[in-house]
Amino acid sequence: MCLLEGTRMSEAKFEPLKGHIHRTGDEMVARSEAFFNAMKTRRTVRMFSPEPVPKAVIEHAILTAGRAPSGANKQPWHFAAISDPDMKARIRAAAEEEERAFYGGRAGDSWLKDLEPFGTDEHKPFLETAPWLIAVFRQSYGTRPDGARDTHYYVHESAGLAAGFLLAALHHAGLATLTHTPSPMGFLADICGRPASEKATMLVVAGYPAKDCEVPVIDKKPLSEISSWF
Numbered sequence: 001m002c003l004l005e006g007t008r009m010s011e012a013k014f015e016p017l018k019g020h021i022h023r024t025g026d027e028m029v030a031r032s033e034a035f036f037n038a039m040k041t042r043r044t045v046r047m048f049s050p051e052p053v054p055k056a057v058i059e060h061a062i063l064t065a066g067r068a069p070s071g072a073n074k075q076p077w078h079f080a081a082i083s084d085p086d087m088k089a090r091i092r093a094a095a096e097e098e099e100r101a102f103y104g105g106r107a108g109d110s111w112l113k114d115l116e117p118f119g120t121d122e123h124k125p126f127l128e129t130a131p132w133l134i135a136v137f138r139q140s141y142g143t144r145p146d147g148a149r150d151t152h153y154y155v156h157e158s159a160g161l162a163a164g165f166l167l168a169a170l171h172h173a174g175l176a177t178l179t180h181t182p183s184p185m186g187f188l189a190d191i192c193g194r195p196a197s198e199k200a201t202m203l204v205v206a207g208y209p210a211k212d213c214e215v216p217v218i219d220k221k222p223l224s225e226i227s228s229w230f
């Protein structure tokens with residue numbers, strides 16, 4: 001970077017925007033409605049089928065997650081994709097241990113009351129039934145090739161956006177997902193062999209829903225409640 005006559009000149013390189021299709025207003029209305037209709041069928045599922053899912057589906061979903069915006073393009077995330085049965089069993093055992101303490105009182109009365117409509121408890125068989133677990137890690141900082149620390153910005157926001165892209169991609173592919181946050185989740189970094197700079201932010205369970213899968217009856221807030229217009 002250098003300053004020249006009050007204008008900041010940068011070493012940035014630019015290229016023409018690729019892939020953008022100019023659509024009419026009508027086309028965009030139709031496409032946005034179709035996308036909403038597709039996304040509104042996304043539900044958190046807690047009953048999974050063991051039916052295998054090709055690795056390429058998970059690869060594409062992670063590639064999609066990797067296209068999320070991030071502070072200064074630091075891409076402060078890592079996705080550990082797990083199909084290995086032994087590793088899934090270890091994750092289930094560790095998660096259930098934490099969840100036993102959580103449901104046994106650590107959560108506190110008001111949190112447990114809020115969870116009642118979902119019928120969840122410390123039993124997490126889906127962690128072994130579902131074909132894929134994807135542990136999402138946020139990277140507090142990176143490491144440069146010379147070993148120096150690389151500062152990351154807006155780490156929570158960036159990793160959250162990437163996780164949203166991941167869930168949307170998995171849903172778009174035809175998979176059901178569960179966003180699981182066993183609390184605390186330190187065991188995930190240990191089991192997945194991740195460095196101290198990374199913290200698990202969620203465990204995404206992905207697979208086909210079980211044939212008899214049911215989901216809790218819930219409401220979503222209407223547009224008038226989640227938006228204001230000026």
Ligand SMILES: Cc1cc2nc3c(=O)[nH]c(=O)nc-3n(C[C@H](O)[C@H](O)[C@H](O)COP(=O)(O)O)c2cc1C
Nearest residue numbers: 042043044045046118120178179180181182202218
């Ligand atoms: C950050 C986050 C953490 C969550 N943690 C859990 C969890 O540990 N266990 C669980 O069964 N569901 C968990 N959920 C799923 C929510 O309960 C679910 O998204 C919510 O009830 C709305 O249902 P829906 O996803 O079907 O719209 C989590 C969701 C989010 C976004």
